[in-house]
Amino acid sequence: MSEEKYLLEVEHLKQYFPIKEGFRTVPLKAVDDISFAIKPGETLGLVGESGCGKTTVGRTLLRLYQPTAGRIVFDGDVLFDSEKKIDVNMHPYRKQMQMVFQDPYSSLDPRMTVEDIIGEPLDVHKLYSSKGERRDKILSLMETVGLNAEHAMRYAHEFSGGQRQRIGIARALAVNPKFIVCDEPVSALDVSIQAQVVNMFEELQEKLGVAYLFIAHDLLVVHHISDRIAVMYLGHIMEIADADDLNNNPVHPYTLSLLSAVPIPDPNIARKSQRIILEGDVPSPLKMPSGCPFRTRCRYATEQCAKEMPPLTDRGNRHFVACWNK
Amino acid sequence: MENTEMKKSLLSAQVDLSKFSSANFEKATDEEKRQQDVMGESTTFFKDGMRRLRKNPLAMGSIVVLALIILIIIIAPHIVPYSYDQIISVNGVRDKGSANLGFFMYSDRELQYMRETGEDLFPHIFGTDSLGRDYFIRVIYGTRVSLSVGIIAAIMVVLIGIIYGSIAGYFGGKVDLIMMRIVDIIYSLPDMLIIILISVVLKENLAGKLAGTVFSKLGANMISMFIVFGLLYWVSMARLIRGQILTIKNNEYVLAARCIGTSNGKILRKHILPNCLSVIIITTALQIPSAIFTESYLAFLGLGVSEPLSSLGSLANDARAGMQSYPARLVIPALIICLIVLALNLLGDGLRDAFDTKLD
Numbered sequence: 001m002s003e004e005k006y007l008l009e010v011e012h013l014k015q016y017f018p019i020k021e022g023f024r025t026v027p028l029k030a031v032d033d034i035s036f037a038i039k040p041g042e043t044l045g046l047v048g049e050s051g052c053g054k055t056t057v058g059r060t061l062l063r064l065y066q067p068t069a070g071r072i073v074f075d076g077d078v079l080f081d082s083e084k085k086i087d088v089n090m091h092p093y094r095k096q097m098q099m100v101f102q103d104p105y106s107s108l109d110p111r112m113t114v115e116d117i118i119g120e121p122l123d124v125h126k127l128y129s130s131k132g133e134r135r136d137k138i139l140s141l142m143e144t145v146g147l148n149a150e151h152a153m154r155y156a157h158e159f160s161g162g163q164r165q166r167i168g169i170a171r172a173l174a175v176n177p178k179f180i181v182c183d184e185p186v187s188a189l190d191v192s193i194q195a196q197v198v199n200m201f202e203e204l205q206e207k208l209g210v211a212y213l214f215i216a217h218d219l220l221v222v223h224h225i226s227d228r229i230a231v232m233y234l235g236h237i238m239e240i241a242d243a244d245d246l247n248n249n250p251v252h253p254y255t256l257s258l259l260s261a262v263p264i265p266d267p268n269i270a271r272k273s274q275r276i277i278l279e280g281d282v283p284s285p286l287k288m289p290s291g292c293p294f295r296t297r298c299r300y301a302t303e304q305c306a307k308e309m310p311p312l313t314d315r316g317n318r319h320f321v322a323c324w325n326k
Numbered sequence: 327m328e329n330t331e332m333k334k335s336l337l338s339a340q341v342d343l344s345k346f347s348s349a350n351f352e353k354a355t356d357e358e359k360r361q362q363d364v365m366g367e368s369t370t371f372f373k374d375g376m377r378r379l380r381k382n383p384l385a386m387g388s389i390v391v392l393a394l395i396i397l398i399i400i401i402a403p404h405i406v407p408y409s410y411d412q413i414i415s416v417n418g419v420r421d422k423g424s425a426n427l428g429f430f431m432y433s434d435r436e437l438q439y440m441r442e443t444g445e446d447l448f449p450h451i452f453g454t455d456s457l458g459r460d461y462f463i464r465v466i467y468g469t470r471v472s473l474s475v476g477i478i479a480a481i482m483v484v485l486i487g488i489i490y491g492s493i494a495g496y497f498g499g500k501v502d503l504i505m506m507r508i509v510d511i512i513y514s515l516p517d518m519l520i521i522i523l524i525s526v527v528l529k530e531n532l533a534g535k536l537a538g539t540v541f542s543k544l545g546a547n548m549i550s551m552f553i554v555f556g557l558l559y560w561v562s563m564a565r566l567i568r569g570q571i572l573t574i575k576n577n578e579y580v581l582a583a584r585c586i587g588t589s590n591g592k593i594l595r596k597h598i599l600p601n602c603l604s605v606i607i608i609t610t611a612l613q614i615p616s617a618i619f620t621e622s623y624l625a626f627l628g629l630g631v632s633e634p635l636s637s638l639g640s641l642a643n644d645a646r647a648g649m650q651s652y653p654a655r656l657v658i659p660a661l662i663i664c665l666i667v668l669a670l671n672l673l674g675d676g677l678r679d680a681f682d683t684k685l686d
Contacts, residue, residue, distance in 0.1 A: 062585055094587030107578035111600040120596075121586040171582070 006037040006073075007211050008061070008179055013070035015053075015060045019286060028285050030056040032235040033070075035312070040178065041205065043212040045226030045243065047219055047258065049282060053235040054215045055102070058181040061213065062097055063090045075178065095125050098172035102184040104164035108156035114167055115152040118142065121174040141170040145200065162193035166200070173204070181213045186221060198225055219262050223247050231255050234285060234293040237312065241319035251321045253298050292324070300325050378680040385676020388669035395666065399470045407448050408460035410467040411634035414450075424458040426652060452658060456648060459634075461655065468636040469662055472618050475548070475637070476666075479555040479617035484610045486556065487563025488599070494564070495571030496594055506568070509561045517558050521629060525550035545632030551624060555617065566609060570602040577601075604681050611674025615667035622663060638663050 013034050016027035030053045038044045046054050060067050069082040074093060078086050098121075101107035108117055118138045121127075128134040139149045145166040156164055165185060172180050182201065186194040198221055204210065216222045222229055223243050230240040231254065239252040250256050257276040264270040278297045283289055289296050295305040304324050312320040379385055408414070414424035416435045424433035430449045432440070440447055452461035494505035528546040574580070575598060583593050599606075622639030624630050630640045638659040645655035 059581075064581060064584060091587050094585065099582070099585045101578045101582060103578055107582050109579040109583075109597050109601070111597075111603075120583065120588065124587050124589075124592075168582075171586070175586075 005039070007040040007042075007075055008038045008213075009071075009073040010037070010061065011035045011071040011073075013057070013060060013072065014068040015056050015065060016068040021286075026286055027068075029235050029288060030285065031060060032288075034232075034235070034237045036230055036237065036240060038179070038211050038213065040211055041209045042228070043205065043214050043226045045222035045229040046213060046215045046232060047217060047222050047229060048232035050217065051282065051285070052232045053285075054217075054232055055183055057232075058099065058183045058213060058215055062099055062181060094121075095175045096177050097179045097181070098175060098177040099181045099183060100165070100168050100172050100185045103188050104161050104168055105188070107168055108164055110155065110157055113153050113155055114142070114147075114159075117156065117167060118170045118174055121171060125175055127175065137174070141174055144173065144204070145170045160193075161189050162197060165189060165193075165197055169197075169200070169204075173208070176208075177210060179211045179213070181215070183215050184217070185214075187216065187218070194221065201225060219247075219258060231258065234282065234288065236293055236309070236322065237320075238294065238323070239319075239321045240312070241321075242317070245317060245319055249319070251315060251319070252294075252323050253300055253325075254294050292322075375677075375681040379676055382676040382679060384672045385680070388673040388676065391665060391669045392673065395469065395662075395669075396473070399466050399473070402466045403463065406460065406463050406466075408450075408463050410459065410464045410636060412460075413458045414454060414460065421458060424454055425456055426648070427453040429453050429654070452654070455644065455655065461658075464636045464641060465638075465658055465662065468638045468641045468659060469666075471631055471635065471637040472621055472639070472663070473666065475551070475621045476614040476618040479552065479559070479621075480610055480613035482552070482556050483560045483563050483613055483617070484606065486560035488567050488606065490560065491564035491567030492571055492594055492599065495568035496575060496590065496598065498572075498575075502568070506565075509564055512558055512561050515558060517554060520558065521547075521550055521554045521624065524553055525629065528553075545635070547624070547629050548631050551621065551629075555620075559617075559620075563609060563613070566605065567602060570605050571598055574598050574601050604678050607681060608674045608678040611670050611677060615670045618663065618666060 013031060014029070015031040016029050018025045019028045020026075032053075034057065036044060046057065048054050056065070059065050061072060063072075063079065067080055067082070070080070071078065071082070072080040074097065077088070077093075078084075079088050079090070079093060080086060112120075115135070115138055118141055119134055122134055122137060128137060135152075138152060142149050142152065147163060147166050147170065151159070156167060159167065165188075169185075185201070186197050189197060201212065201214075202225060205212065212225070214222060214225055223246075226243045228240065229243050229246045231238045231246070231252065233254050239246065239250070239255045246255065247259070250259050257278050260274065260276040264273060280297050283293065283296055289306070291307050292298070292301070292305045292310055295301040298305070302324065308324075310322045310324045312322045315321050403409075414421045414433065414436070416433075416439045421433050421435045423435055427433060427450055429452060431453060432447065432450070436447055439445075450460050450462065452465060455461050455464065490505065490509075494502045494509075525547045528550050580593060580597055583597055588596070618638070621630060621637060622642070625637045625639030626643045628643065630643075631637045633640075636644075641659040642656055642663075645652065645659070649656055
């Protein structure tokens with residue numbers, strides 16, 4: 001795409017899950033042909049409704065699922081290429097790509113102490129030479145994410161949601177990764193804690209230079225933290241642009257409706273603003289509409305939309321939109 | 327700074343800091359800071375569970391009952407001078423009048439012997455059976471056999487069940503499909519028929535080889551029972567463990583472990599199995615009584631330990647003939663079975679409550 005070096009490149013990634021319907025097996029197209037790239041130290045926000053495949057993208061990138069097709073390049077190394085049949089052993093890359101999970105309650109093993117949870121990646125990748133070094137590393141990680149080092153021997157259930165999410169972040173940071181998939185890391189937290197955690201993500205990025213794929217459904221949070229934002233709908237990327245650009249000049253009708261749904265804190269302005277309400281429901285990913293997946297709910301839909309999926313085209317200033325309408 | 331002149335509301339309770347200088351404040355010492363920490367002592371998972379278990383009177387009562395029973399069956403044979411297969415004899419002569427004695431009764435010959443020598447004979451606490459053997463020591467040996475059959479069978483069942491079930495549950499897909507179909511097939515085999523068949527075959531083949539070993543006392547029936555436990559009875563355990571693992575492996579912490587790069591074996595051992603520990607503990611505790619039951623009713627059908635060794639079930643079976651005249655001989659082994667089974671069930675419940683942190 002450009003001469004700049006990307007940390008992570010994803011091309012035409014597809015992730016289908018086989019669903020049994022009676023005797024037939026139907027593919028559920030959770031992620032259908034998406035491409036994006038992330039530079040070192042950059043944050044790409046990924047937004048979309050529930051069930052549009054955001055989480056699947058994150059998990060497929062880390063190869064927690066076996067991708068159906070596509071190509072994943074990380075730091076110059078091809079991790080997966082369905083055409084050239086490249087499928088590397090992920091173990092060495094687990095040190096460089098990590099994940100922070102959505103639910104801070106189920107993502108920590110209730111039978112383990114904080115020390116063991118954070119120490120697990122150190123154990124797996126043998127990142128210490130003595131017990132003392134292991135402990136020092138764990139304590140310094142806990143300090144990095146703002147946890148009290150005295151709590152190392154406690155169990156996860158003794159902590160609050162925000163603290164648990166910090167434990168999860170410390171676990172992801174333990175291997176010193178270059179890239180972290182943040183899978184709705186703040187959705188399960190309440191608003192005041194969300195701000196703390198989001199700010200911590202930003203501070204860590206400044207300090208450690210990690211790149212994020214920040215998955216969320218809250219546009220305000222995503223806009224705050226991201227350099228670029230991608231909008232997903234039913235497994236497709238509809239629009240991808242720089243954060244401010246997307247916020248100020250949204251092009252795709254779906255992005256417009258999403259932005260109009262963002263609550264406005266000032267009631268006087270809120271009363272004047274027009275909320276674009278989408279009609280109908282999200283179609284089932286098992287019965288995708290022909291052509292553009294959004295056409296069934298789009299007020300600008302034309303005949304062409306039913307025939308062909310619009311390609312992502314550059315509308316200038318690295319603002320890509322997948323829509324037939326100009 | 328312009329806004330130092332900010333107007334203070336009359337109702338505001340905010341302290342006006344401008345009236346104070348740093349001299350008015352004193353830095354907290356480290357000790358004072360420590361006082362602010364509200365910290366409970368952190369404990370390990372096991373200690374925590376034991377602390378909760380100790381608070382449960384039913385479970386503690388069960389432990390006491392079980393400990394007493396085990397103590398008695400270990401010590402009693404060293405104190406009681408009779409043996410389970412020995413017909414009461416006085417002065418080396420078989421005492422034919424010693425059959426069917428009541429509690430703490432002596433036969434005529436024994437009374438005569440005691441009168442003549444002035445020596446006290448050990449009392450027959452539960453009397454004697456129809457062949458004139460001391461019933462107390464037979465019950466003790468019966469409990470020994472039943473309890474050890476229960477424990478050994480339960481350990482076998484649990485071990486095989488855990489290994490099989492966790493592999494099927496964790497790897498899922500085709501592996502699971504094939505392994506569970508095998509389980510279905512085993513499930514459909516008639517266990518009683520197989521016990522009888524195996525014991526017949528073993529009797530023919532093993533009789534010579536076993537002579538003189540510990541196994542010869544237990545008899546081919548017992549060994550075939552263990553084999554059948556190992557072959558057939560683990561299936562329900564395997565199903566249970568598989569079901570548990572299917573739910574636990576969907577937790578995000580398992581995904582997180584895979585994301586870290588933890589190997590499958592380690593995920594199973596460190597994350598999944600400890601989290602089904604509560605189920606494993608309670609089913610083990612419940613498996614022991616069910617094995618005791620199976621043994622008892624097999625013995626009742628005449629497929630249990632070979633004579634003269636007794637088990638609680640075979641004692642009850644022998645007592646059946648004289649049920650009208652000597653009901654105590656049926657009641658005693660039945661009561662002990664009840665006591666052991668009840669205590670193990672209550673203990674299992676208590677263990678589950680204590681070790682399942684997700685319940686509180």
